[in-house]
Amino acid sequence: MCEACGCCDTETVRVEVKEHILADNERAARHNREHFAERGLLSVNLMGSPGSGKTAVLEATARAVAGRLRILALSGDLATDHDAERLRAAGIPCHSITTGTACHLDAKLVHHALHHLGDGHADAHSHPPADVLFIENVGNLVCPAVYDLGQAANVVALSVTEGEDKPLKYPVMFKRADLVLITKVDLLAHLPQVRLERLHYALRCTMPEPRFIELSSLTGQGIGQWVSWVEERRVALARGA
Amino acid sequence: MCEACGCCDTETVRVEVKEHILADNERAARHNREHFAERGLLSVNLMGSPGSGKTAVLEATARAVAGRLRILALSGDLATDHDAERLRAAGIPCHSITTGTACHLDAKLVHHALHHLGDGHADAHSHPPADVLFIENVGNLVCPAVYDLGQAANVVALSVTEGEDKPLKYPVMFKRADLVLITKVDLLAHLPQVRLERLHYALRCTMPEPRFIELSSLTGQGIGQWVSWVEERRVALARGA
Numbered sequence: 001m002c003e004a005c006g007c008c009d010t011e012t013v014r015v016e017v018k019e020h021i022l023a024d025n026e027r028a029a030r031h032n033r034e035h036f037a038e039r040g041l042l043s044v045n046l047m048g049s050p051g052s053g054k055t056a057v058l059e060a061t062a063r064a065v066a067g068r069l070r071i072l073a074l075s076g077d078l079a080t081d082h083d084a085e086r087l088r089a090a091g092i093p094c095h096s097i098t099t100g101t102a103c104h105l106d107a108k109l110v111h112h113a114l115h116h117l118g119d120g121h122a123d124a125h126s127h128p129p130a131d132v133l134f135i136e137n138v139g140n141l142v143c144p145a146v147y148d149l150g151q152a153a154n155v156v157a158l159s160v161t162e163g164e165d166k167p168l169k170y171p172v173m174f175k176r177a178d179l180v181l182i183t184k185v186d187l188l189a190h191l192p193q194v195r196l197e198r199l200h201y202a203l204r205c206t207m208p209e210p211r212f213i214e215l216s217s218l219t220g221q222g223i224g225q226w227v228s229w230v231e232e233r234r235v236a237l238a239r240g241a
Numbered sequence: 242m243c244e245a246c247g248c249c250d251t252e253t254v255r256v257e258v259k260e261h262i263l264a265d266n267e268r269a270a271r272h273n274r275e276h277f278a279e280r281g282l283l284s285v286n287l288m289g290s291p292g293s294g295k296t297a298v299l300e301a302t303a304r305a306v307a308g309r310l311r312i313l314a315l316s317g318d319l320a321t322d323h324d325a326e327r328l329r330a331a332g333i334p335c336h337s338i339t340t341g342t343a344c345h346l347d348a349k350l351v352h353h354a355l356h357h358l359g360d361g362h363a364d365a366h367s368h369p370p371a372d373v374l375f376i377e378n379v380g381n382l383v384c385p386a387v388y389d390l391g392q393a394a395n396v397v398a399l400s401v402t403e404g405e406d407k408p409l410k411y412p413v414m415f416k417r418a419d420l421v422l423i424t425k426v427d428l429l430a431h432l433p434q435v436r437l438e439r440l441h442y443a444l445r446c447t448m449p450e451p452r453f454i455e456l457s458s459l460t461g462q463g464i465g466q467w468v469s470w471v472e473e474r475r476v477a478l479a480r481g482a
Contacts, residue, residue, distance in 0.1 A: 017258045049291045050382045051403025080409050103383035140381055141291045142344035161402040162292025168321050190431045
């Protein structure tokens with residue numbers, strides 16, 4: 001429209017590089033997937049906005065499955081080790097992935113982190129045996145959905161305070177979700193403008209197979225249902241489904 | 242560490258393309274900045290997580306400045322026109338920028354949208370005269386901070402429900418913020434685990450010149466203080482500060 005707009009060459013190169021990056025990522029994701037399959041490890045990519053309650057869900061999960069399921073976690077963050085510290089305090093062996101300025105995890109970052117999940121030695125098989133690996137992605141409702149990490153399932157934490165229309169506004173994320181955890185439902189009584197049925201409608205419009213659980217990590221509501229879902233996926237994985 | 246990791250060439254090209262993209266963006270941002278300066282228009286890049294209350298702040302702003310300041314808005318979204326519809330209903334001329342899969346606005350998208358802010362005709366000077374332009378960015382605490390849009394000020398909406406440590410965990414965003422709006426403070430009474438002084442501390446650790454306002458678009462708390470800040474910036478702009 002005016003001279004500030006003209007840079008088609010960069011645009012073409014940008015698309016080509018993006019394709020290369022995604023192809024590279026796909027290769028690393030395949031490698032991770034094989035690693036998880038060999039160990040019978042259910043891997044879950046847990047995504048959601050900053051502050052949607054991902055870490056709190058994992059803390060509550062650790063309490064609920066103690067003695068029943070062995071869980072591990074990787075925690076993606078631009079800076080700080082806060083979430084990994086919280087998860088370790090909850091009894092989950094966890095390694096932090098510091099992304100710097102990157103707004104998402106990728107399969108290679110996850111692969112590297114797996115080598116450090118155990119005793120700190122960079123060894124291909126160093127992480128302890130476990131039943132479930134939760135990969136807590138960087139807080140972001142956009143790009144994390146685009147990068148396959150080799151996971152068996154995508155789970156999105158969406159808090160009721162974020163409003164009713166987020167699935168419609170961030171469709172890429174919700175189209176790829178196997179399950180949505182509607183978090184912080186204990187706050188619903190104080191959110192006169194939020195109607196849960198509208199959120200359900202938005203999820204049904206967006207998710208290919210709508211599946212969601214209303215949950216509060218504070219009161220424990222829905223945690224049992226969520227843990228059952230994880231256990232069902234574990235059984236399905238063991239059966240090769 | 243194993244064969245899945247080797248792709249140094251792509252890495253180099255990736256960095257080069259990113260530099261090209263940012264240089265292109267810088268050029269378009271300069272063009273926008275000149276456009277805003279010529280018209281004496283204060284341009285504000287309003288950023289924040291999905292559901293942090295950006296649109297609600299602008300609706301409350303429209304009510305507070307009615308008859309005093311002429312405001313315009315651009316609204317960035319991956320999909321849907323919801324926010325732009327809400328802003329138009331609040332009396333703010335607004336054009337929606339649909340980014341598709343992009344997690345942030347860039348200067349060229351803003352430039353194009355400016356041409357369509359008026360009567361719909363693509364004309365370099367079609368948008369109505371105004372005092373303030375709010376550019377509501379895509380809901381994301383990471384990438385929007387990296388792309389200069391030509392704005393005069395960066396404002397970040399951060400809701401109390403997102404927790405206390407977000408400034409430390411997403412430092413790029415908060416290092417570049419001129420002002421942080423701590424939103425949804427009406428919910429504080431129901432968030433026993435959130436302590437406002439810890440959030441203040443995190444902001445003081447991260448922002449070069451810490452400036453923040455506690456605000457509720459629902460009760461109106463802090464809206465007057467926020468509008469005063471906007472008006473001060475308008476006066477400073479007119480003085481060439």
